[in-house]
Amino acid sequence: MKYISTRGNAPALAFSEILLGGLAPDGGLYMPEAYPRFTAQDLDAMRAMDYRQLAFAILSRLVDDIPQADLKALVDKTYTTEAYSHGRADSDFSQITPVRTLTQDVHILELSNGPTLAFKDMAMQLLGNLFEYALDKAGRDINILGATSGDTGSAAEYAMRGKKGVRVFMLSPVEGMTAFQQAQMYSLQDANIHNIVVRGVFDDCQDIVKAVSNDLEFKHRYRIGAVNSINWARVAAQVIYYFKAYFAVTGDNAQQVDFSVPSGNFGNVCAGHIARMMGLPIHRLIVATNENDVLDEFFRTGVYRPRGAAQTWHTSSPSMDISKASNFERFIFDLTGRDAAQVRQLWSAVDRGDAFDLNPGGLFGQVQGYGFVSGSSSHANRIETICRVWQDHGVMIDPHTADGLKVGLEQRTPGVPLVCLETALPAKFADAIQEALGRAPERPHGLENLESLPRRFEVVDAQADAVKGIVVAHAND
Numbered sequence: 001m002k003y004i005s006t007r008g009n010a011p012a013l014a015f016s017e018i019l020l021g022g023l024a025p026d027g028g029l030y031m032p033e034a035y036p037r038f039t040a041q042d043l044d045a046m047r048a049m050d051y052r053q054l055a056f057a058i059l060s061r062l063v064d065d066i067p068q069a070d071l072k073a074l075v076d077k078t079y080t081t082e083a084y085s086h087g088r089a090d091s092d093f094s095q096i097t098p099v100r101t102l103t104q105d106v107h108i109l110e111l112s113n114g115p116t117l118a119f120k121d122m123a124m125q126l127l128g129n130l131f132e133y134a135l136d137k138a139g140r141d142i143n144i145l146g147a148t149s150g151d152t153g154s155a156a157e158y159a160m161r162g163k164k165g166v167r168v169f170m171l172s173p174v175e176g177m178t179a180f181q182q183a184q185m186y187s188l189q190d191a192n193i194h195n196i197v198v199r200g201v202f203d204d205c206q207d208i209v210k211a212v213s214n215d216l217e218f219k220h221r222y223r224i225g226a227v228n229s230i231n232w233a234r235v236a237a238q239v240i241y242y243f244k245a246y247f248a249v250t251g252d253n254a255q256q257v258d259f260s261v262p263s264g265n266f267g268n269v270c271a272g273h274i275a276r277m278m279g280l281p282i283h284r285l286i287v288a289t290n291e292n293d294v295l296d297e298f299f300r301t302g303v304y305r306p307r308g309a310a311q312t313w314h315t316s317s318p319s320m321d322i323s324k325a326s327n328f329e330r331f332i333f334d335l336t337g338r339d340a341a342q343v344r345q346l347w348s349a350v351d352r353g354d355a356f357d358l359n360p361g362g363l364f365g366q367v368q369g370y371g372f373v374s375g376s377s378s379h380a381n382r383i384e385t386i387c388r389v390w391q392d393h394g395v396m397i398d399p400h401t402a403d404g405l406k407v408g409l410e411q412r413t414p415g416v417p418l419v420c421l422e423t424a425l426p427a428k429f430a431d432a433i434q435e436a437l438g439r440a441p442e443r444p445h446g447l448e449n450l451e452s453l454p455r456r457f458e459v460v461d462a463q464a465d466a467v468k469g470i471v472v473a474h475a476n477d
């Protein structure tokens with residue numbers, strides 16, 4: 001299995017060769033050169049598998065340059081009940097991603113029981129083990145530089161803490177993260193984790209990461225890497241739980257399922273698209289956005305019109321405050337019939353800050369054939385949904401999951417089971433829960449005193465040189 005670029009001008013590479021990198025050298029994203037397909041017989045066999053077995057069955061079709069026994073060991077080490085047992089006390093953690101049934105045909109897929117209480121742990125924990133393995137094999141080390149507004153940074157830090165050959169330098173804005181998110185990150189005491197608090201906003205953090213990464217001499221000398229949402233291994237790891245959920249809510253493989261996915265960078269729902277391309281009987285993939293509804297606009301109208309920072313609203317589902325979906329190009333590559341020249345042409349418009357329209361030429365007409373529909377949710381919608389689910393079912397959900405459920409219930413197919421992906425636990429977003437329910441969110445066991453733990457971080461002005469200085473000081477620790 002080789003990986004090719006959506007822009008068509010980069011050499012095809014094996015999984016391990018794209019594992020540590022980001023974009024392909026031609027600016028595209030890596031995709032499998034062809035999707036492995038599971039047959040009806042394969043699916044029958046997979047139905048009986050537990051999470052680790054399923055993860056291996058899927059990943060072994062996507063990874064062929066890591067010895068199978070090693071890949072199996074990495075999967076078994078990652079997907080343990082212990083690592084994914086931070087959720088509600090009554091969850092069946094042995095399932096790794098348990099399904100919680102609200103009504104007969106409406107389910108929540110618990111993806112947020114990992115160490116940082118967000119679905120990003122599902123992929124990031126595997127990435128931590130893959131990175132350590134691959135770096136050791138290559139005799140290399142890496143300095144991961146990133147910017148976070150909350151969930152990504154903490155998931156990356158908890159995945160990489162204590163890993164040999166890996167150091168993390170994570171920039172976060174002085175304001176903007178919830179108190180819980182700050183405590184989660186800054187309380188890490190591991191020597192290889194460096195929290196850098198920037199006197200600025202999230203966009204300043206991102207600009208600094210770009211500036212440092214664009215200094216190629218520095219990047220090379222200090223072995224700078226990233227773990228952002230375009231990383232192929234992250235997308236691949238997210239494919240697994242679509243299969244797990246499908247088997248959990250169906251009795252046989254003739255049935256179909258709708259998935260509703262709270263979306264920002266289109267990483268999570270892209271994994272659903274890939275699961276479907278690999279043969280999973282998914283009927284609809286419901287893309288749920290908040291007020292930052294660029295993706296909803298596309299799936300309703302065929303026009304993709306990314307927005308800049310000035311037109312990106314700060315909402316109460318902040319992890320979806322994204323107006324340029326970094327993984328969207330992967331789907332468009334498939335939609336064009338894998339026409340890299342057309343993808344290059346479409347993204348030359350995006351890179352100029354323009355929109356593209358897939359109505360002329362008829363491509364938009366083919367979107368529904370891939371199962372995609374969409375909708376958006378507002379602050380009032382998510383508060384109302386949190387309230388209703390709490391009253392009717394005694395289940396407390398976070399604002400992102402509420403966006404997904406709201407849109408899912410609107411866009412689902414009658415008679416088809418609906419699975420809503422739970423992308424975070426309410427404990428991370430106390431303000432929204434307080435507003436909706438007039439009380440503080442439930443705290444998972446063991447995290448009661450998170451805010452009072454000692455903190456470890458450095459504060460810098462919003463300047464690339466200050467950040468470079470910290471990297472230089474620790475790059476060889």
Ligand SMILES: *Cc1c(COP(=O)(O)O)cnc(C)c1O
Nearest residue numbers: 151263264265266267268319423
């Ligand atoms: C990252 C994140 C999302 C968006 O996921 P994408 O893969 O970027 O679409 C949604 N909800 C939460 C809580 C997140 O952390």
